[in-house]
Amino acid sequence: MAVTTANRLELLQVADAVAREKSIDPEIVMEALEEAIQRTAKVTYGAEHMIRAEIDRKSGDISIWRLRETVDEIEDAATQISLDEAREMNPDAQLGDLISEPLPPIDFGRVSAQSAKQIIFQKVRDAERDRQYDEYKDRVGEIINGLVKRVEHGNVMVDLGRAEAILRRDELLPRETFRPGDRVRAYIYDVRRENRGPQIFLSRTHPRFMAMLFAQEVPEVYDGVIEIKAVARDPGSRAKIAVISHDSSIDPVGACVGMRGSRVQAVVNELQGEKIDIIPHTSDPASFIVSALAPADVMKVVLDEDQNRIEVVVPDDQLSLAIGRRGQNVRLASQLSGWDIDILTEEEESERRQTEFRERSEMFIAALDVDEMIAQLLVAEGFDSVEEVAYSPLEDLEEIEGFDRDVAEELSSRAQEHLQRLEEAMDEKRRELGVDDDIAAIEKLTPAMLVKLGEAGVKTLDDLGDFASEELVTDADAPLREFDLSVDDANEIIMAARAHWFADEEEETAESDKNEESPAV
Known part of the structure; x- marks a missing residue:
């Protein structure tokens, strides 16, 4: 040619x-x-x-x-x-x-x-692939419409007009089927540049898909007046969505539901009948979790912010409702709030409270050599440990009904003596394990910690200095994992153990310099 x-x-x-x-x-x-x-x-x-x-x-x-x-x-x-x-x-x-x-x-x-x-x-x-990637990489997070091109092993290939995307079977709603030529609406959750061309991944199960559907159906969400704070889904079955209004005159739940439920029903229809609970979001985690567990009634909540857990007490006849079928209700509430949720009935909570009360009373009876009444008074006033009795101001003990100054001083003295005996016993055990006194001199290490180190074979400063901070306090087999030590605390302990290394180096350097300065004989 x-x-x-x-x-x-x-x-x-x-x-x-x-x-x-x-x-x-x-x-x-x-x-x-x-x-x-x-x-x-x-x-x-x-x-x-x-x-x-x-x-x-x-x-x-x-x-x-x-x-x-x-x-x-x-x-x-x-x-x-x-x-x-x-x-x-x-x-x-x-x-x-x-x-x-x-x-x-x-x-x-x-x-x-x-x-x-x-x-x-x-x-x-190659140019066409680059164009497709550049066009769709910035569209992650959008809802897109397309036509089903073909179905391969349950995965749906979608024609977007200027590109082809994949809707994998694990991103489809349960029991949802498509045929070539069907229209499909889905959420772009990832775009990757690969050797065979740009891969555009779609989803109909992604939590953001529901949020974007509400943005299309609810003008207040689209305009930002109502904000969707969190979404939790059991795709095709049930979902919970938390909303908050930035305009006090607008009810966020009512706006999302719409007149006679028209707005939420449009989203439900798109999601093949997935039931949706719309919950008002609050900054108070306890109130928010109570709302998230609806339709169950909640009697009491107890927060543990350190462990990011919340204990919820419900009436005996509400337990199955709070948990939901196969744990669905509590699981969605946990995903929505970001808290681990433990659910107890009133009877279970009462039994547990009685058990804890009895165990703490027995602990005070044994440690302080007091009668049952005094031990129960301490527990009833919120004292959980011997340390609290030993180091609390005497005025706090005096405020307990039936206690005077003499009783407060005696209890504080007995608590301190008990702790001293424990410390001496731990120190003796530490010595039996062969843990050096040099390690015991490190400020942040308690006798109980020293015993744990000894049981783990850490007996010298060099042994301790060889640790990394995570190996000491956070790893699964860390010897001090059970103690309330931060990574910064661990670093301080390790650096204190290594201090003699640097001192030895300085002495060697000084000795070397001295020998170099000495005149030859």
């Missing part, structure tokens, strides 16, 4: 048509054509030559040149030219310049034309 004058303009028209059809820059198509011509020219004139092809963007004229570098001494005649010869072509030529020589036009044979076609196809396909 020869590129003649008759079809030069047609070449430009074809390039422009391909660019429009693939929605890519026409310049990319022209560059692909130029590369195809260059490769064909190398087949004709020899692969050892540096050849450049150029297509005039207005006329379609094709120019082909051979390029050679200007050098002092020629080593490769195919790619190099002497300075004298170069100046015959261009008087201003300098060493290192590239000298171009026009080459005759070439005819595209069948093999060359096929090769050029493959190059152009590859370039256009």
Whole structure:
């Protein structure tokens, strides 16, 4: 196939048509054509030559040149030219310049034309993939509509018009089926650049899909007057959504429900009948979790902020309602709030409270050598440990009904004596385990911690200094994991154990310097 004058303009028209059809820059198509011509020219004139092809963007004229570098001494005649010869072509030529020589036009044979076609196809396909990736990478988080193109092993391939996306079977609602030609609405949750082209991943189970559906159905959500704070879903079955209004005159729940439930029903229909609980969001976690557990009634909540857990007490007849079928209600409430939720009935909570009361009373009776009444009074007033009795102000003990100053002083004294005996016992055990006194001198280590270290085989400063902070306090087998120590505390302990390393180094350096300064004898 020869590129003649008759079809030069047609070449430009074809390039422009391909660019429009693939929605890519026409310049990319022209560059692909130029590369195809260059490769064909190398087949004709020899692969050892540096050849450049150029297509005039207005006329379609094709120019082909051979390029050679200007050098002092020629080593490769195919790619190099002497300075004298170069100046015959261009008087201003300098060493290192590239000298171009026009080459005759070439005819595209069948093999060359096929090769050029493959190059152009590859370039256009790469450009199309780049265009698709650039177009959709910034659309993550949007809802998109498409047509089902085909279904492969349960995965749905969706035609988006300018690209193809995949809706994997684990991102479909349960019992949901699609056929080629069906319209589908889904959420773009990821776009990846891969070797086989950009991969656009869709989901109908993602929590944000529900949030975006409400934004489409509720103008106040779209405008930002109502904010969706959290969504928890059991796809296809039930969901909970927490909303808050930034305008005190607008009820966020009512706005999302709509007149006679029209707005929420539109979302329910899109999600194949998934039931949706709309809950007002509050900054108070206890109140929020009580609302999230609806329709169950809650009698009492107890927060443990350190463990991010909340204990909920419900009437005996409300337990199954609070937990939900297969734990669905409490699981969704936990996902929505971000708290771990433990649910107890009133009877279970009462039994547990009585057990804790009895165990603490027995602990005080044994530790302080007091009668049951005094021990129960301490527990009833909220004292949980011997340490609290030992180090609480005497005034706090005096305020307990039936206690006077003498009783308060005696209880405090007995508590301190008990702790002293425990400490001495721990210290004795530490010595039996062979833990050095140098470790015991580290400020943040208690006798109980020293015993744990000894049981773990940590007996010298060097043993302790070899630890990393996570190995000491946070890892599953960390010897001090059970104690309330932060990573910063662990770092302080470890650095204190390593202090003698640096002291030894300084002494060695000082001794070395002293020996160097001493005159030779």
